[in-house]
Amino acid sequence: MGKVYIVGAGPGDPELITLKGLNILRKADVVIYDRLVSEDLVAMAVNAKELIYMGKHVGESERQKEINKLLIEKARQYEVVVRLKNGDPFVFGRGGEECEALRDAGIEYEVIPGISSALAAPLYAGIPLTHRNFSSSVTITVGHRKEGKELDLKRAFRSADTVVVLMGVSNLAEIVKQAMEAGLSTKTPVAIIERATTREQRVITGTLEDIVKRAEEEKVSPPAVIVFGNVVRMREKLRWI
Ligand code: SAH
Numbered sequence: 001m002g003k004v005y006i007v008g009a010g011p012g013d014p015e016l017i018t019l020k021g022l023n024i025l026r027k028a029d030v031v032i033y034d035r036l037v038s039e040d041l042v043a044m045a046v047n048a049k050e051l052i053y054m055g056k057h058v059g060e061s062e063r064q065k066e067i068n069k070l071l072i073e074k075a076r077q078y079e080v081v082v083r084l085k086n087g088d089p090f091v092f093g094r095g096g097e098e099c100e101a102l103r104d105a106g107i108e109y110e111v112i113p114g115i116s117s118a119l120a121a122p123l124y125a126g127i128p129l130t131h132r133n134f135s136s137s138v139t140i141t142v143g144h145r146k147e148g149k150e151l152d153l154k155r156a157f158r159s160a161d162t163v164v165v166l167m168g169v170s171n172l173a174e175i176v177k178q179a180m181e182a183g184l185s186t187k188t189p190v191a192i193i194e195r196a197t198t199r200e201q202r203v204i205t206g207t208l209e210d211i212v213k214r215a216e217e218e219k220v221s222p223p224a225v226i227v228f229g230n231v232v233r234m235r236e237k238l239r240w241i
Contacts, residue, residue, distance in 0.1 A: 001048060001076060001077070001107065002029070002074070002075045002078045002080060002081050002107075003075065003079070003080065003106075003107075003108045003109065003110065003238060004071050004075050004081045004083060004098075004107060004108070004109040004110075005028075005079065005080065005081065005083065005109070005110050005111075005112060006083045006085065006089045006095050006098055006099065006109060006110070006111045006112065006222075007021040007025065007082055007083065007084050007085065007087060007112045007177070008021060008026060008085060008087060008088045008089050008093075008112060008113050008114015008115065008116075009021070009033070009037045009038065009041055009084050009087070009114055010085075010086075010087065010114050010115040010197070011086070011087055011115060011116070011117040011120040011121060011196055011197045012036070012038060012117075012121070012195060012196060012197040012198040013038070013197040013198060014038045014040040014041040014044070014062070016114075016115050016120065016197060017041060017114065018112060018113065018114065018115075020112050020150075021081070021112045021114065021219040022044065022133075024080065024082060024112065025041070025045050025082055025084065025168050026045065026046055026047060027042055027047055027080050028045045028047060028048050028052040028080050028081070028082035029047065029049055029050075029078035029079055029080045029081065030048055030049060030052065030074050030078050030080075030081050030082070031045045031048050031050070031051050031052065031053075031079075031082045031083075031084055031162060032052045032054055032067065032070060032071065032074065032082070032083050032084070033051070033052070033053060033054065033082070033083075033084040034054060034055050034085055034086055035053075035054075035055030035086075036055075036086035036087075036223055037085070037086055037095075037233050038198075041084070042084065044189070045082065049078075050074075052070065053084045053240060054066070054067050054070070056131070058224065063188055064094060064097060067098065068097070068098060068101035069178050069233075070207065071083060071098060071101065072101065072102065072105045072107060072109075075102070075105075076217075078158060083089040083098060085113050085114070086114075086116040086134075086170070087115065087116040087118070087120075088103065088113055088115065088116040089111055089112075089113070089114060089118045090111065090113075091116040091118060091140065091166075092114040092142055092166055092167065094181045095111060098122065099111065100214060102180055115118055116140075116218070116224060117166065117196055117223070117225050118140045118164045118166060118225060119197060120197055121192065121193040121196035121224075121225035121227075122164065122191070122225065122227050122231075123198070124193065124196050124197050124201060124241060125191055125193045125203045125227075125235055125241075126234065126235040126237075126238035126239030126240055126241070127191060127227055127231055127232055127234055127235050127238070128231055128234055128238070129153055129162050129164065129227075129231060130161075130162070130231070131135070131231050131234060133162035134161065134229070134231050134233075134234075135162045135229055135230065135231045137159070137160045137161050137162070138160055138161070138162045138163075138164060139156045139159065139163050139164070140161070140164045140166065141153060141156045141161035141164070141165055141166070141177050142162065142164040142165070142166055142167050142168070143166065143168020143169075143172075143226065144167050144170065144171045148188050151163075151171070151174065151178075151181070153173075153175060153178045153182070154178050154181055154182040155182075157179045157182035157183075157184055157197075157228070158182045158183065160229075161198050161229055161230070161231075162227065162228070162229035162231050163179075163227070163228040163229060164226070164227055164228075165225070165226040165227075165228070166225060167222070168224075168226050169192070169215070169221065169222045169224050169226070170218055170222070172192075172211070172212055172215055172220075172226070173212050175226070176211060176212055178191075179208055179228060180208060184228070186207060186208045186209040187207050187208070187209070188207060188208045188228060188229065188230070189205065189206075189228075189229070189230060189232035189233050190205065190206055190207060190226065190227065190228050190232060191203055191204070191205045191232045191235065192204045192205075192210060192211070192215060192220050192224050192225075193224060193225045193226075193227070194221065194222075194223070194224040195223060195224070196218055196223075196224075196225060201241065202220075203235070204218045204220055205235065206231065208228075223233070236239045
């Protein structure tokens with residue numbers, strides 16, 4: 001019986017994996033990876049007999065069941081199974097669900113952290129998430145609703161100085177509406193960081209008032225991280241790309 005390593009791949013740039021993650025990736029007998037994981041990183045699994053891409057767009061819950069089943073099956077077949085996931089496995093990555101499935105099946109696992117896009121994307125845009133003058137709290141939240149559930153971001157906008165939204169591009173208008181309902185000024189700066197840390201990175205900025213229009217003009221598409229709050233202004237001074 002093998003062991004499953006749930007490894008954070010980082011946000012996009014293959015060099016942003018941890019040394020611990022890379023070391024185990026090099027020893028992997030099989031790698032099971034997602035849509036947002038860099039192919040260059042997968043190529044570093046020099047020992048792998050199988051590279052399995054699990055990024056197809058079948059129903060999300062169906063796909064997760066399939067992945068859980070596959071992890072168990074491969075752990076019975078190989079010594080070192082690497083499950084390579086975008087960003088950090090425990091930040092909107094369903095890493096927790098995979099651990100549950102492995103635990104229930106009696107399979108040993110280890111989780112290796114990754115650099116989350118929630119942290120790296122703002123950094124690569126020159127936006128510090130905290131700043132002594134503007135922001136002492138950050139909320140990371142998801143920007144679309146789960147099947148059958150209402151999206152409520154008002155609480156997030158009321159309670160944190162900086163709000164980082166993942167998976168929010170297709171729902172931007174609704175997110176902006178809720179930010180206004182929560183009482184944020186229409187002048188609140190907003191940044192959208194698309195394909196952060198890759199060669200295709202783009203940053204689109206605006207305010208609550210015009211960001212929806214700006215995003216349409218620029219044809220913003222996923223994956224992107226959206227940052228709301230006064231820290232976004234720091235980009236003018238700190239952008240380094
Ligand atoms: N576990 C991942 C998040 C997975 S959810 C993490 O910690 O980063 C997928 C969402 O992450 C995308 O919809 C997008 O909002 C964000 N994301 C992942 N990679 C990104 C990148 N390179 N640039 C911008 N956003 C990214």
